[in-house]
Each structure stands twice: as C-alpha cells, then as structure tokens.
Amino acid sequence: MSPVQQRLNETHDAALRSWVPSANQAGTDFPIQNLPFGVFRRAGSAEQFRIGVAIGDQILDLGAAGEAGAFAALPQEIRDAVAGSSLNALMALGEASWSALRMALSRALREGSADEAKLKGALVERSHAEYTLPARIGDYTDFYTSIHHATAVGKLFRPDEPLLPNYKWVPIGYHGRASSIAVSGQQFRRPVGQTRPPGTDAPVFGPCKRLDYELEIGIFMGTANTLGEPVAIGQSEQAVFGLCLLNDWSARDLQAWEYQPLGPFLAKNFASTISPWVVTLEALAPYRTGWTRDFADPQPLPYLDSPQLRESGAFEVQLEVLIQSAAMRNNGTPPKRVSLSNFRDSYWTVSQLVTHHTVNGCNLQPGDLLGSGTQSGPDAAEAGSLLELTAGGKQTIELADGETRKFLEDGDTVVMRGWAEAAGRPRIGFGEVSGTVLPARPTEG
Amino acid sequence: MSPVQQRLNETHDAALRSWVPSANQAGTDFPIQNLPFGVFRRAGSAEQFRIGVAIGDQILDLGAAGEAGAFAALPQEIRDAVAGSSLNALMALGEASWSALRMALSRALREGSADEAKLKGALVERSHAEYTLPARIGDYTDFYTSIHHATAVGKLFRPDEPLLPNYKWVPIGYHGRASSIAVSGQQFRRPVGQTRPPGTDAPVFGPCKRLDYELEIGIFMGTANTLGEPVAIGQSEQAVFGLCLLNDWSARDLQAWEYQPLGPFLAKNFASTISPWVVTLEALAPYRTGWTRDFADPQPLPYLDSPQLRESGAFEVQLEVLIQSAAMRNNGTPPKRVSLSNFRDSYWTVSQLVTHHTVNGCNLQPGDLLGSGTQSGPDAAEAGSLLELTAGGKQTIELADGETRKFLEDGDTVVMRGWAEAAGRPRIGFGEVSGTVLPARPTEG
Incomplete structure (x- = not known):
C-alpha cells in the first residue's frame, strides 16, 4: 500500500472520534474525517486573520496550535505556511505537504491524543468567528460544466440551438472577476446597468430586474504550473488544493443585452460569494464516483481522457439552495429549500477543467479559483438557478407564508450548502455560503 | 489658474531641456516632457527590480535617487512608494501625488537643476536594463473599443450581422487572464488546442494555425473604488494612472471553435505582452482631442456622457505594428511596418471604459489593467491584426525578401510602437512592446 493510501485509510477510518465532542455528533459538517481549512478571527475583533481548521462546532487556530508546540514534527515550511493569514503558501507546497499536515491534524x-491539553487553548467557537477569503485569488475562471444547465439556459437565450456544437467537446469556460469575490455573509447592492426591454431598439438604464444566483462548486488551485507547461490529465488533480461552495450572482437582463460576442461581463462581476471552508481533495477521496456521462457521446479527445475519469472522476457532493426573504427573516421562518442537486452530474470533471485550462500553456497559480458553473441536475427540481426554476421568469416558485419569486428581491438571502455521504462513512460537509441582496443605489437614469 | 494647470504648463513647456543630453535629441521617445514609469534592473544581474523613469537613453533609478537625497521635499508616502519594486503603491496614492512627483522629476x-550632481549616479543606460511588469496586475479586462475592428472581425465570424445591436450602446468588454501577462521581450510557445476544420463535425487537437497579434493600448488603473461604489464619468480619468502598449496575442482558430456562448478563453490566455513604460495621463494631456464619433449615432446614455468627451475625450496616439521574421533577423533586415493607426479613432474613450466597468459596483484596484481592444482605424491599412489585414487569411501581406504572411509563423517577432505628437510640442513616445513566437510543444494528439 502506498504511503498516500495508508494515510487516507488512517484519516478516513469511520471509527475515529475526536476529543472535541461536537465533532462526533451525527449530522455535523465537520467530523474529524473532514478537516477543512479557512481563514478567520474572533468576530468584531481587530485580530489578524489566521488559518483555522473546522472541527465540530470549533475552529482549531493553527497559528496558536503551532505556538503551543503542535506540529513540531512537521517540516519547517509547513509550520511557516500555516502560521500565515492566507492559504496561498500552504497551497503552493503541494500534495505531499497537504497530506502530511492532514495526518498531523x-x-x-x-x-487519546497527547496534544489535547496543548490544543484546547487553540480552539475558537465557530459561532464566535468571522471569516475572510481563504486565499488571495489571483485569477478566477468560471466554467459551464452542467450540460443540464447549459441546455436549459440555451433554450431561453437561443431557442433554435440550445446546446452549441462545441459543448460536448470543449469544457467551456471564461475568465471572471477576482476583485469582487467575497466570503459568505457578503451583502451587495442590486446592480444597475443597461438592459433592453423586449420589443425595443434602444436600451434603458436602471436597476437589474432579473437578479439570480448560480449554485457552483469552487475549485482552489494548489501548485502552480509554469507558463507554457500544460498539466497532463494524470497529474491535474494533484494540483488542486480543495473545493468550496460558490454563488456566482448573475444579472440576467444585463447579461442578455451585453453578452454578445465576448461573453458575460457586468452581469457577473458585481459580486461572487464563496464559503469560508475549503474541503481538501484528500478529505473527499472516499466520496468519489465514476464519470457519469456516456463516454461514447462523444469519446473525449485524448488530452481530456483518462482511466481515472471512469473509476472516480466525479464527486458525490449534494448541493442545496435555500432562500430566506426579509419577511421570513423578520418572522423567524427559516430559509426554504428551492433545489437539491449533485456535483456528480457534472458533464466535465475537475481534472478535465485543470488540464483544459493549461493545455495551451496558460499558467495557474496557488489560490486561483475555478468555478464549476451552475450545477443543475437532470430533473427540473435540480436546477441551480432561478432562471431555470422559473423558466426564465415565466413561472413562480413558492417560498413560505405565500411569498413567491421569479427572480431575487431586495432583502433576499440565498444560502447554499453542500455535503458528501457514502455508505458506512460519516457525512462531511462544506458548511454554507450565504449572501444578501441590498437595494440598488439611487440612479439618475 | 489651478495648481494642476500650473504644473501642467510648467512640465510641458516645450522649451524645457534636460541635463541628460539624449533627452533633448529630436525623435527620442523620452524627452523631459514625458517621464514615464517602469520597473527595471541591470540586465543579467540578480538585483532587486526597482522603479525607474525613462529620460532620453537613460533610466533614473528612483530608489537610488531617493537615497541620494532627491525628493526630500516630497511627502514621505511618495518617497516610500517610489522606493518599492512595483508601481502599485504609487498608483494607490492618487492624482495629486502623481502630479507632485512628476513636477519634482x-x-x-x-x-540647471541643483540635483544634477546628486542624480548622475542614479542613472542607468536603458540599453543595459531589463524589465519586469510595472505593476502587480490583480485583474485584467479587455475591451473592444474600435468599431472598425469590431465590424471587420464581425464580418468574418458573423457575415450576416457583423456589428451586433449592442455595440453602439455598450462598451463591450470581457475579463482576461492576468497571470500570463508579461513584459516586452516575452517569448511564448505557439498554443495548442482544439479547432474544428471547416466542413467537419468533430474537432482536432494540435498547434494553432491562425496565430495573430492584437494592437492595443493598456490602461493601468490608479486609485481603487470600493465594491458597490461606481466611478462617475467626471471622476473616471482621475482614477487612471497611465497608458502602455499591449499585444493581446490571439489564436483565431481556437477562438472560432470555443468562443460561443461565453467568449474567448484559451484563444487569448496563453500570453499577453505589455511595454515596460507607463505614460501618465498628465504626460498625455497636451495630446488630447475631442471624441471622434458622431455623438448622435446614438446619443450615449447619460452615465456614459460628459462635455469632456467632446472637448478632449480621445488621445492622439499613433500606433505602429512591425513584424520581423526569423530570416529577417538572421540577415539583419529590420522589422517591417505592417500597419499604422491612431488611438483617437476608438469608438469608446478611456473615461467611458472606467465608468462602464464600475457602474454595476464592480471594484477596480491599483494596478488593474484594462485593454482597449484592437485599435484599427477606418482605412484597411490601419488594421490592428493580421485577421483584418489578410481578410481572415484569404490574402497575404508582404514582409521583406519575398516573405509573406497570412498569420504568424514560428520565429516571428511582432513589435508595436506608439507616440503622441502635437504642433509646437516635442513628440513623446511609449517605447515598444515586442514578443516572439516559439514553436509549439510536441503533442501526442
């Protein structure tokens, strides 16, 4: 058995229990088999942000843990990396270091750990924490990996040709805006901009009327590739640090008017929100499944194909979207689920995205973020955006207390959650990403 | 007269001469009226990169100049900013600081300057310098501001509808890749990827066959706006630090297959090259001209309109493209000019790009780069790409010694130059951006 496989077996042992009692409770997102990374501080404090690991309802402060003498057996470069205030340095170290750190954690x-006494003082209650972006994101790329989403949206934008001829060959992607990505809890003003009302020639200027969310997985890159040097499909997952949840807010009416011929721009770059916790690929290893699409429709080009795709290319991650209106919040009604889908239904896998992105020599860097694109499943109830759930605003969905939605209204909070389950194993979760729509700035037209 | 106007008058006095003799020679890009900023070190050395200002055939090393006691009268924050190894800190200080520094320089x-003796030791010959990117580029956005380019390219990609209905209303832009931007001298491998040969259904994998350059102006942002706070058109130029030259290399065959529906991706992100020198908007102030388009076709929406557009919205900057093949280089034949155009012919102005980019609340940060898009003029000989000059590869252009081109071949070096001229004033230049195509990596298909 390889050392990696040995470590996997040990850290994923379903019988493992933590001395942090809440980590052993059924239903927690953060049992000891998960150990996701984030960057946090005590809420409302002026403390430096620092790296933490979620465990039950606690966060282990890695800086404080290191000072208390934990990780003394780890190489200095790992101890230095976890003492920082972003994950970039750790991401740059590579798979062997991530795995060694996971084992130590x-x-x-x-x-029964001898470190329990040392580490108790390095715990912070999650309910007392606030977060910042887990990494400095250099470049952000958004893909379009759900064929169900691409087909449904294509029907609305191009009824004559919903799925374009390149879709089944090319992992379609485009560059997004890194500066406007924020961590869960982001509140943003409804964007304003140009739209063209149906049946008119000239556009009008004003607040977006078709504001939407997009349910996505975010993929944080670990090790970099040199400009000009592609990452082959067999090595591409080793370059990925982990996954998070991503809400790629979208202004559908702005998008419809601006997106030809160079793609979405202002319709997407006003805000994107990610979850604070990054779940490593090693944590997700037992929750993999084979690539779910028909391999012969079409056979992928060789640079995008590998035996691993068929065995374990996809991720079994349940993805849930919930909405809570301002009225619901005010009267204590919890967020209402509006969809549930699964990342395994993605047409393209994470390894294919990395390889495709670099095949022309493009360089990915530690902390770069790739979005999976909206994760809609094959059934209508598995649609990862309101655009799909309401057929482009032709139907409504029901929230609670008689409220309905075609698109998002001011005050709406959108919550996304994700978790992985497998027989005989504890569930591991991503926590959640939430964001709230504020009213548009007043405009003079 | 305002202090800004006073400073402008003083630093642009055509009679000003420098104690650096080469700065007074006719035809130099860098007379004392220019004073562009870059980041350099002695070529082949392991020195720290540092900020410099081009003057004639010399570079004034601002770190060394500061240590020698120059700029003692400037505020500490400016002295700290110019002692760094990128322009980001200076960019963040804002217009008043940039102007004060320019005056001091x-x-x-x-x-007749009393500082001459002090500063002589802080000069480095430009021919002995090597450069790095002038700023850490957080996000890169590329626009599409030449209506001549948009129309010509539209004819090739969409003969039935060359200019889309949104073009005259929306400054079309999309996000590009920051990590693969490098400074002049960049050498990059011909990208490989998917293309679909005409008349076939399935794509093939291999080296790009239609490799092209794009002649652009790069716009370096100075001061940031807060997420959610747009920059009004009257304030947008104050947020711009300066302009450079930008070659947005493009793989036309990859682009044609991948770009629907989300825009160009691998066709553009393998390499982009910028000039080492950033010419400030204050240096360009005397070379401004009114917006050249027909204001009534259509009247721009109010957020994109201002009296300043009509008075001095555009920049009179000549832009030249030259090609030198490997054979020409080997036998000493200089690069051959293939086009000459002018930034004044841009349909959208710099101030409109900044305002449009932020109107939805998107935040721009110091060091962010905006590309103007390919600058083609109204005449066919003013086309800023081979795609246009050769009508999509249907014609050839002549280089020297009987060589012709439809698209770029391995070993080709593309050189772009830019300069501004106005009656009674010295010419000020951008220097050049050059880049060279290396053969593709071998592929297994």
Missing part, C-alpha cells in the same frame, strides 16, 4: 485532534 | 532633471 487527524492525530492531534483524535481521542 | 521635471525640476530635478531639467538643465
């Missing part, structure tokens, strides 16, 4: 946090 | 470098 698993051993330190399990029942 | 003009006074220090002019004939």
Whole structure:
C-alpha cells in the first residue's frame, strides 16, 4: 500500500472520534474525517486573520496550535505556511505537504491524543468567528460544466440551438472577476446597468430586474504550473488544493443585452460569494464516483481522457439552495429549500477543467479559483438557478407564508450548502455560503 | 489658474531641456516632457527590480535617487512608494501625488537643476536594463473599443450581422487572464488546442494555425473604488494612472471553435505582452482631442456622457505594428511596418471604459489593467491584426525578401510602437512592446 493510501485509510477510518465532542455528533459538517481549512478571527475583533481548521462546532487556530508546540514534527515550511493569514503558501507546497499536515491534524485532534491539553487553548467557537477569503485569488475562471444547465439556459437565450456544437467537446469556460469575490455573509447592492426591454431598439438604464444566483462548486488551485507547461490529465488533480461552495450572482437582463460576442461581463462581476471552508481533495477521496456521462457521446479527445475519469472522476457532493426573504427573516421562518442537486452530474470533471485550462500553456497559480458553473441536475427540481426554476421568469416558485419569486428581491438571502455521504462513512460537509441582496443605489437614469 | 494647470504648463513647456543630453535629441521617445514609469534592473544581474523613469537613453533609478537625497521635499508616502519594486503603491496614492512627483522629476532633471550632481549616479543606460511588469496586475479586462475592428472581425465570424445591436450602446468588454501577462521581450510557445476544420463535425487537437497579434493600448488603473461604489464619468480619468502598449496575442482558430456562448478563453490566455513604460495621463494631456464619433449615432446614455468627451475625450496616439521574421533577423533586415493607426479613432474613450466597468459596483484596484481592444482605424491599412489585414487569411501581406504572411509563423517577432505628437510640442513616445513566437510543444494528439 502506498504511503498516500495508508494515510487516507488512517484519516478516513469511520471509527475515529475526536476529543472535541461536537465533532462526533451525527449530522455535523465537520467530523474529524473532514478537516477543512479557512481563514478567520474572533468576530468584531481587530485580530489578524489566521488559518483555522473546522472541527465540530470549533475552529482549531493553527497559528496558536503551532505556538503551543503542535506540529513540531512537521517540516519547517509547513509550520511557516500555516502560521500565515492566507492559504496561498500552504497551497503552493503541494500534495505531499497537504497530506502530511492532514495526518498531523487527524492525530492531534483524535481521542487519546497527547496534544489535547496543548490544543484546547487553540480552539475558537465557530459561532464566535468571522471569516475572510481563504486565499488571495489571483485569477478566477468560471466554467459551464452542467450540460443540464447549459441546455436549459440555451433554450431561453437561443431557442433554435440550445446546446452549441462545441459543448460536448470543449469544457467551456471564461475568465471572471477576482476583485469582487467575497466570503459568505457578503451583502451587495442590486446592480444597475443597461438592459433592453423586449420589443425595443434602444436600451434603458436602471436597476437589474432579473437578479439570480448560480449554485457552483469552487475549485482552489494548489501548485502552480509554469507558463507554457500544460498539466497532463494524470497529474491535474494533484494540483488542486480543495473545493468550496460558490454563488456566482448573475444579472440576467444585463447579461442578455451585453453578452454578445465576448461573453458575460457586468452581469457577473458585481459580486461572487464563496464559503469560508475549503474541503481538501484528500478529505473527499472516499466520496468519489465514476464519470457519469456516456463516454461514447462523444469519446473525449485524448488530452481530456483518462482511466481515472471512469473509476472516480466525479464527486458525490449534494448541493442545496435555500432562500430566506426579509419577511421570513423578520418572522423567524427559516430559509426554504428551492433545489437539491449533485456535483456528480457534472458533464466535465475537475481534472478535465485543470488540464483544459493549461493545455495551451496558460499558467495557474496557488489560490486561483475555478468555478464549476451552475450545477443543475437532470430533473427540473435540480436546477441551480432561478432562471431555470422559473423558466426564465415565466413561472413562480413558492417560498413560505405565500411569498413567491421569479427572480431575487431586495432583502433576499440565498444560502447554499453542500455535503458528501457514502455508505458506512460519516457525512462531511462544506458548511454554507450565504449572501444578501441590498437595494440598488439611487440612479439618475 | 489651478495648481494642476500650473504644473501642467510648467512640465510641458516645450522649451524645457534636460541635463541628460539624449533627452533633448529630436525623435527620442523620452524627452523631459514625458517621464514615464517602469520597473527595471541591470540586465543579467540578480538585483532587486526597482522603479525607474525613462529620460532620453537613460533610466533614473528612483530608489537610488531617493537615497541620494532627491525628493526630500516630497511627502514621505511618495518617497516610500517610489522606493518599492512595483508601481502599485504609487498608483494607490492618487492624482495629486502623481502630479507632485512628476513636477519634482521635471525640476530635478531639467538643465540647471541643483540635483544634477546628486542624480548622475542614479542613472542607468536603458540599453543595459531589463524589465519586469510595472505593476502587480490583480485583474485584467479587455475591451473592444474600435468599431472598425469590431465590424471587420464581425464580418468574418458573423457575415450576416457583423456589428451586433449592442455595440453602439455598450462598451463591450470581457475579463482576461492576468497571470500570463508579461513584459516586452516575452517569448511564448505557439498554443495548442482544439479547432474544428471547416466542413467537419468533430474537432482536432494540435498547434494553432491562425496565430495573430492584437494592437492595443493598456490602461493601468490608479486609485481603487470600493465594491458597490461606481466611478462617475467626471471622476473616471482621475482614477487612471497611465497608458502602455499591449499585444493581446490571439489564436483565431481556437477562438472560432470555443468562443460561443461565453467568449474567448484559451484563444487569448496563453500570453499577453505589455511595454515596460507607463505614460501618465498628465504626460498625455497636451495630446488630447475631442471624441471622434458622431455623438448622435446614438446619443450615449447619460452615465456614459460628459462635455469632456467632446472637448478632449480621445488621445492622439499613433500606433505602429512591425513584424520581423526569423530570416529577417538572421540577415539583419529590420522589422517591417505592417500597419499604422491612431488611438483617437476608438469608438469608446478611456473615461467611458472606467465608468462602464464600475457602474454595476464592480471594484477596480491599483494596478488593474484594462485593454482597449484592437485599435484599427477606418482605412484597411490601419488594421490592428493580421485577421483584418489578410481578410481572415484569404490574402497575404508582404514582409521583406519575398516573405509573406497570412498569420504568424514560428520565429516571428511582432513589435508595436506608439507616440503622441502635437504642433509646437516635442513628440513623446511609449517605447515598444515586442514578443516572439516559439514553436509549439510536441503533442501526442
């Protein structure tokens, strides 16, 4: 058995329990088999942000843990990397370092660990924490990997040709805006801009009327490739640090008017929100499944194909979207689920995205973020955007207390959650990403 | 007269001469009226990169100049900013600081300056320098501001509808890749990827066969706007630090297959090259002209309109493209001019790009780069790409010694130059951006 496989077996042992009691409770997102990374501080404090690992309802402060003498057996470069205030340095170290750190964390946090006394002082309650972006994001790329989403949206934008001829060959992607990505809790003003009302020639200027969310997986890159040097499909997952949840807010009416011929721009770059916790690929290893699409429709080009795709190319991650209106919040009604889908239904896999992105020599860097694109499943109830759930605003969906939605209204909070389950294993979760729509700025037209 | 106007008058006095003799020679890009900023070190050295200002055939090393006691009268924040190894900190300080620094540089470098003895030791010959990117580029956005280019390219991609209905209303732009932007001298491998040969259904994989350049102006942002706070058109130029030259290399065959529906991706992100020198908007002030388009076709929406557009919205900057093949280089034949155009012919102005980009609340940060899009003029000989000059590869252009081109071949070097001229004033130049195509990596298909 390889050392990697040995470590996997040890850290994923379903019988492992933590000395942090809440990590052993059924239904927690953060049992000891998960160990996701984030960057946090005590809410409302002026503390430096620092790297933490979620465990039950607690966060292990890695800076404080290091000072308390944990990780003394790890190489200096790992100890330095986890003492910082973003994950970039750790991301740059590569798979062997991530795995060694995960093993050290698993051993330190399990029942019977000799480190328990040392580490108790390095715990912060999650309910007392606030977060910042887990990494400095250099470049952000958004893909379009759900064939169900692409077909449904294509029907609305191009009824004559919903799925374009390149879709089944090319992992379609485009560059997004890194500066406007924020962590869960983001509140943003409804964007204003140009739209062209149906049946008119000239556009009008004003607040977006068709504001939407998009349910996505975010993929944080770890190790970099040199400009000019592609990452072959067999090595591409080793370059990925982990996954998070991503809400790619979208202004559909702005998008419809601006997107030809160079793609979405102002319709997408006013805000994007990610979850604070990044779940590593090693944590997700037991929750993999084979690539779900028909391999012969069409056979992928060789640079995008590998035996691993068929065995374990996809991720079994349940993805849920919930909405809570201002009225619901005010009267204590919890967010209402509006869809549930699964990342395994993605037409393209994470390894294909990395390889395709670099095949022309483009360089990815530690902390770069790739979006999966909206994750809609094959059934209508699995649609990852309102655009799809309401057939472009032709239908409504029901919230609570008689409220309905075609698109988002001011005050709406959108919550996304994700988790992985497999028989005989604890569930591991992504936590959540939430964001709230504020009214548009007043405009003079 | 305002202090800004006073400073402008003083630093642009056509009679000003520098104690650096080469700055006074006719035809130099860098007379004392220019004073562009870059980041350099002695070629082949392991020195730290540092900020410099081009003057004639010399570079004034601002770090060394500061240590020698120049700029003692400037605020500490400016002295700290110019002692760094990128322009980001200076860019963040804002227009008043940029102007004060320019004035100090003009006074220090002019004939009769008391600083001459102090500064002589801070000069480095430009021919001995190597450069890096002038700023850390957070996000890169590329626009599409030449209606001549948009129409010509539209004819090739969409013969039935060359200019889309949104073009005259929306400054069309899309996000590009920041990580693969490098400074003049960049050498890059011909990209490989998917293309679909005409008349076939399935794509093939291999080296790009239609490799092209795009002649652009790069716009470096100075001061940031807060997420959610647009920059009004009257304030937008104050947020711009300066302009450079930009070659947005493009793989036309990859682009044609991948660009629907989300825009160009791998066709553009393998390499982009910028000039080392950033010419400030204050240096360009005397070379402004009114917006050249017909204001009534259509009347721009109010957020994109201002009296300043009509008075001095555009920039009179000549833009030249030259090609030198490997054979020409080997036998000493200089690069051959293939086009000459002018930035004044841009349909959208710099101030409109900044305002449009932020109107939805998107935040721009110091060091962000905006590309103007390919600058083609109204005449066919003013086309800023081979795609246009060869009508999509249907014609050839002549280089020297009987060589012709439809698209770029391995070993070709593309050189772009830019300069501004006005009656009674010295010419000021951008220097050049050059880049060279290397053969593709071998592929297994």
